[in-house]
Amino acid sequence: MAITITALAVHDVRFPTSRGLDGSDAMNPDPDYSSTYVVLSTDQPGLTAYGMTFTIGRGNELCCAAVQALAHLVVGCTLASLIADPARFWRRLVSDSQLRWLGPEKGVIHLATAAIVNAIWDLWARAAGKPLWRLLAEMEPDQLVGCIDFRYLEDALSREQALELLRANHAGKRERIATLAGVGFPAYTTSAGWLGYGDDKLRRLCREAVASGFDHLKIKVGRDLDDDIRRCRIIREEIGDGRKLSVDANQVWEVPQAITWMRQLAPFRPLWIEEPTSPDDVLGHAAIASALRPLGIGVATGEHCHNRVMFKQFLQAKAIDYCQIDSCRLGGVNEILAVYLLARRFGIPVCPHAGGVGLCEYVQHLSMWDYISVSASFEGRVIEFVNHLADELENPVRISGSRYWPTEQAGYSAVIRPAALAENSFPHGPVWRSASKA
Amino acid sequence: MAITITALAVHDVRFPTSRGLDGSDAMNPDPDYSSTYVVLSTDQPGLTAYGMTFTIGRGNELCCAAVQALAHLVVGCTLASLIADPARFWRRLVSDSQLRWLGPEKGVIHLATAAIVNAIWDLWARAAGKPLWRLLAEMEPDQLVGCIDFRYLEDALSREQALELLRANHAGKRERIATLAGVGFPAYTTSAGWLGYGDDKLRRLCREAVASGFDHLKIKVGRDLDDDIRRCRIIREEIGDGRKLSVDANQVWEVPQAITWMRQLAPFRPLWIEEPTSPDDVLGHAAIASALRPLGIGVATGEHCHNRVMFKQFLQAKAIDYCQIDSCRLGGVNEILAVYLLARRFGIPVCPHAGGVGLCEYVQHLSMWDYISVSASFEGRVIEFVNHLADELENPVRISGSRYWPTEQAGYSAVIRPAALAENSFPHGPVWRSASKA
Numbered sequence: 001m002a003i004t005i006t007a008l009a010v011h012d013v014r015f016p017t018s019r020g021l022d023g024s025d026a027m028n029p030d031p032d033y034s035s036t037y038v039v040l041s042t043d044q045p046g047l048t049a050y051g052m053t054f055t056i057g058r059g060n061e062l063c064c065a066a067v068q069a070l071a072h073l074v075v076g077c078t079l080a081s082l083i084a085d086p087a088r089f090w091r092r093l094v095s096d097s098q099l100r101w102l103g104p105e106k107g108v109i110h111l112a113t114a115a116i117v118n119a120i121w122d123l124w125a126r127a128a129g130k131p132l133w134r135l136l137a138e139m140e141p142d143q144l145v146g147c148i149d150f151r152y153l154e155d156a157l158s159r160e161q162a163l164e165l166l167r168a169n170h171a172g173k174r175e176r177i178a179t180l181a182g183v184g185f186p187a188y189t190t191s192a193g194w195l196g197y198g199d200d201k202l203r204r205l206c207r208e209a210v211a212s213g214f215d216h217l218k219i220k221v222g223r224d225l226d227d228d229i230r231r232c233r234i235i236r237e238e239i240g241d242g243r244k245l246s247v248d249a250n251q252v253w254e255v256p257q258a259i260t261w262m263r264q265l266a267p268f269r270p271l272w273i274e275e276p277t278s279p280d281d282v283l284g285h286a287a288i289a290s291a292l293r294p295l296g297i298g299v300a301t302g303e304h305c306h307n308r309v310m311f312k313q314f315l316q317a318k319a320i321d322y323c324q325i326d327s328c329r330l331g332g333v334n335e336i337l338a339v340y341l342l343a344r345r346f347g348i349p350v351c352p353h354a355g356g357v358g359l360c361e362y363v364q365h366l367s368m369w370d371y372i373s374v375s376a377s378f379e380g381r382v383i384e385f386v387n388h389l390a391d392e393l394e395n396p397v398r399i400s401g402s403r404y405w406p407t408e409q410a411g412y413s414a415v416i417r418p419a420a421l422a423e424n425s426f427p428h429g430p431v432w433r434s435a436s437k438a
Numbered sequence: 439m440a441i442t443i444t445a446l447a448v449h450d451v452r453f454p455t456s457r458g459l460d461g462s463d464a465m466n467p468d469p470d471y472s473s474t475y476v477v478l479s480t481d482q483p484g485l486t487a488y489g490m491t492f493t494i495g496r497g498n499e500l501c502c503a504a505v506q507a508l509a510h511l512v513v514g515c516t517l518a519s520l521i522a523d524p525a526r527f528w529r530r531l532v533s534d535s536q537l538r539w540l541g542p543e544k545g546v547i548h549l550a551t552a553a554i555v556n557a558i559w560d561l562w563a564r565a566a567g568k569p570l571w572r573l574l575a576e577m578e579p580d581q582l583v584g585c586i587d588f589r590y591l592e593d594a595l596s597r598e599q600a601l602e603l604l605r606a607n608h609a610g611k612r613e614r615i616a617t618l619a620g621v622g623f624p625a626y627t628t629s630a631g632w633l634g635y636g637d638d639k640l641r642r643l644c645r646e647a648v649a650s651g652f653d654h655l656k657i658k659v660g661r662d663l664d665d666d667i668r669r670c671r672i673i674r675e676e677i678g679d680g681r682k683l684s685v686d687a688n689q690v691w692e693v694p695q696a697i698t699w700m701r702q703l704a705p706f707r708p709l710w711i712e713e714p715t716s717p718d719d720v721l722g723h724a725a726i727a728s729a730l731r732p733l734g735i736g737v738a739t740g741e742h743c744h745n746r747v748m749f750k751q752f753l754q755a756k757a758i759d760y761c762q763i764d765s766c767r768l769g770g771v772n773e774i775l776a777v778y779l780l781a782r783r784f785g786i787p788v789c790p791h792a793g794g795v796g797l798c799e800y801v802q803h804l805s806m807w808d809y810i811s812v813s814a815s816f817e818g819r820v821i822e823f824v825n826h827l828a829d830e831l832e833n834p835v836r837i838s839g840s841r842y843w844p845t846e847q848a849g850y851s852a853v854i855r856p857a858a859l860a861e862n863s864f865p866h867g868p869v870w871r872s873a874s875k876a
Binding site: 102310312317 | 465466467468469470493494495496497499500501503504507534535536537538539540541542543544545546547548549589590592593689692693694695715716717718719720721722725742744745747748750751754755
C-alpha cells in the first residue's frame with residue numbers, strides 16, 4: 001500500500017491552565033499548557049496522523065511557524081520513502097542548511113522538528129496497525145538501529161555498540177510483553193506538589209495519591225527553603241518512610257546553592273533532585289551530583305535537554321543518575337531512541353518527563369519499548385504521571401494502581417478531541433476570545 | 439533628557455548571497471546572509487536606534503516573529519528605566535516564563551533577544567553621543583559589572599571576581615585608547631578560503647590578502663581530506679611560513695575523526711581548528727583540544743555557542759584555546775560582556791566571529807573595549823574580517839592594513855542603507871520577487 005502525505009496542517013492550541021495554579025513551579029509560575037498540533041492528511045481514506053510539540057503558551061505561534069517552514073520536507077512524500085531509511089529522513093529534517101543556523105538542533109526549530117517527526121511515526125504505526133511501542137519492539141536490532149542518526153555520537157555509542165545492546169535482550173522480548181500486560185509500567189505522580197497549592201491541599205493530594213497506589217511522589221522546591229522543609233515534612237508524614245519522594249527545582253539555583261539547599265532537604269531522603277540549575281550546565285550538574293551522591297541523593301535532568309549531544313555529555317560526565325528525556329524537546333522518536341541506548345550504555349535509567357499536554361501519551365510507548373527491548377528491567381525506571389488535561393484527549397493513557405497499562409491502539413499520538421481543539425484554538429477559540437489578554 | 443521608546447519595527451532582510459558561492463562551507467553550502475533588523479523609534483526628533491540578529495536565510499521570519507513576541511517588553515519604556523539596572527533589564531527579557539520554555543536562552547528566541555538587546559545598546563550609545571566601545575570603556579568597574587546577569591555563573595565568575603578583573607586594568611585605559619587610535623586592532627581574513635572557490639581564485643585571493651597587509655588567513659576545510667591538503671599547501675606557498683593560517687570545519691566531524699583529520703593537516707601548522715564537531719559538545723572539544731595541543735594546534739569555537747553557560751563550560755573544561763563569541767547568537771551586549779570576562783578569568787583570548795551582515799560592525803566595539811578595559815593586550819587576539827556586504831551598509835567598518843580602526847560614530851549598529859533595505863526585503867523586495875523561489 002503506497003501512502004502519500006498530501007497535506008500538513010498545524011494548529012496553535014492553548015489550554016488556559018494558568019487560570020488555576022496547576023503546573024506552577026519556581027521557574028514557571030503561570031503556564032498555559034499548549035500544543036503545536038500537526039495533522040498529516042494522506043491519500044488513503046480514513047488515514048490521518050497526528051504529531052505535536054508541547055509548549056507552555058506564548059511563543060507557541062513560533063513553533064507553528066517553524067513547522068510551516070519545515071513542512072515541504074514531508075508533504076508529497078510517500079511513507080515508504082521516509083521509512084526506507086529512517087535515519088536519513090531524520091537527518092534531512094535537521095539539515096536544511098539555512099534553518100539549521102537557527103539551532104542547530106535546539107530551540108524553536110527543534111521543537112518543530114519533534115512535532116513533524118512524531119507525526120511521521122504516528123503515521124507509520126497507524127499504517128502498520130500497531131501501537132508504537134509494539135512497532136519498535138518487533139523490529140530486528142538492525143532495523144531499529146537504522147532509525148538512528150549517529151552523528152556526533154561515535155565517541156560514546158557506535159552503531160555496532162547499539163546493535164550489541166539490542167541483541168543482548170532480543171531473546172526475552174515476548175516474555176516481557178506478557179509481563180507488561182500483566183503488571184503495567186510503574187509511574188510516579190507530580191499532581192500533589194505544585195508550588196501554588198496550600199498545605200491542606202498538598203496533604204489531601206498526598207493521601208489521594210497513596211490511596212491510588214502511588215509509591216513515588218514528586219514535589220516542586222526552590223522558592224523558599226523554609227517552605228520546602230515544611231512541605232517535605234508534610235509529604236513524608238503522609239507517605240511514610242517506605243515510599244519515594246523526589247524534588248524538582250526547575251533550574252532556579254546556582255551550582256553551589258543547589259548543594260547547600262539540598263543538604264538541608266537530605267533528612268527527608270529525596271531520591272533525586274531534578275533540574276537543580278541551568279539545563280545547559282553539564283559540568284555544574286556533575287559537581288552537584290558528586291556532592292550529593294554521598295547523601296544518597298541522585299541528580300535528574302532532561303526535560304530541557306535539547307538534543308542527543310547534550311545527553312551524551314551528561315552521561316559521559318556522570319552528571320545525572322536519572323535521564324529524563326522529553327518526547328517533544330528532543331527531535332522526535334529517532335533521536336529519543338538514540339538517547340535510550342546511550343543511557344543504557346552508561347547504566348543510567350531513563351525516567352521520562354511527562355504531564356503537560358500529550359506527553360504521558362507519548363512516553364508510555366517509549367518506556368515500554370525500553371523495558372521490552374533495551375533495559376529488560378523496571379529497576380529505577382518510572383514514568384512521570386500528571387493528568388490535568390486527560391479529558392481533552394480522545395486517547396488518554398490508561399493508568400490505574402499507579403501503573404501505565406499498555407495500549408493496543410495503533411499509532412503514536414495524543415489526539416485532541418475536536419471540540420477541545422476548537423474551544424482552545426489560539427487566538428480565535430472561545431476560551432481566548434473571552435480572555436482579557438493572551 | 440527622558441527618552442521613551444515609542445515603537446519597534448522589525449524587517450526581514452535577506453541578501454541573495456547563495457547566488458554566488460560567497461560564504462560556502464562544508465555545513466552551509468548556500469547561505470543567504472540575512473538580518474532580523476529592528477528599528478526603535480523614540481519620542482526624540484531624529485533619535486532612532488537599530489539592532490539586528492544574523493541568520494543565513496530561511497527561518498529569518500521566525501526570528502522576526504520572535505522579536506514581535508518580545509517587543510512589548512521594551513516598547514513604552516524609557517531608556518532611563520532600562521539602563522538604571524541593565525542586568526535586571528536583560529534578565530527580564532530572557533525571563534518571560536512562557537517564552538523561556540522555547541529555549542531557554544537558545545535558538546530562535548535567544549537570537550531575537552539579541553536583536554532587541556543590541557538595539558537598546560545602540561539607543562543608549564547614541565543618546566550618550568558615543569560609540570559603544572567608548573561608552574563601555576568609560577564605565578567605572580561597578581557600572582560595567584552592573585550590566586551583567588551573573589545567573590548560573592557563580593561557580594566560575596562571581597561579581598566580585600569580575601570587579602577585580604576590571605579594576606586590574608582600570609588605570610591604563612586612556613593610554614590604550616590612544617594606542618588603538620594609533621595602531622588599530624588586528625584582523626584576520628576569511629575572504630580567500632571558501633570551499634566554493636577554485637584553486638586559482640584561492641591563490642589570487644591569498645596574494646591580495648597578503649598585499650593588503652593581512653598576516654593571518656583562514657580557510658574552510660572538512661569536505662575532502664585530499665582537497666584540504668592541496669588547499670593548505672597552496673595557501674602556505676602563498677603566505678609563507680611567517681604568517682598564520684587557521685582552518686574551519688564548520689562542525690562536520692565526529693570527535694575521533696576531527697583528531698585524525700587534523701593530524702594530516704598538522705604539517706601546514708594551523709593556528710587553530712575552528713568548529714571541529716557539534717557546537718554543543720564541550721567534552722568532545724576538550725578531547726580534541728587535548729589531542730591536538732601537543733601538535734601546536736589550538737581549538738576554537740563559539741559562533742554557534744548559544745549562551746554564557748555553554749562558554750563557561752568550554753572554559754572550565756579547557757576545551758577551547760580561542761573563544762569566538764558571536765554578537766548576535768549570544769543575547770546581545772550584556773551577555774557578551776560576561777563571556778569576555780569569563781574568558782579573561784580563564785586566560786583565553788576572545789577572537790570574535792564576524793562576517794555575515796553587520797557582525798564586523800558589532801564586534802569591533804566589543805574587542806576594542808576588551809583591549810582597553812579587560813585584556814590590555816593584543817596577544818592572541820584578532821577579529822575576523824569578511825567584507826562581502828559592506829556596500830549595503832551606511833556605516834561599514836573602517837579597515838586598512840589588516841587593522842580595524844576605531845569608529846567615533848555614536849552608537850552600536852550596522853545601519854542598512856534604505857535602498858538596500860527595500861531591495862532585499864523578504865519576500866516582497868525586487869531581489870526576491872524576481873527569484874524563481876526563496
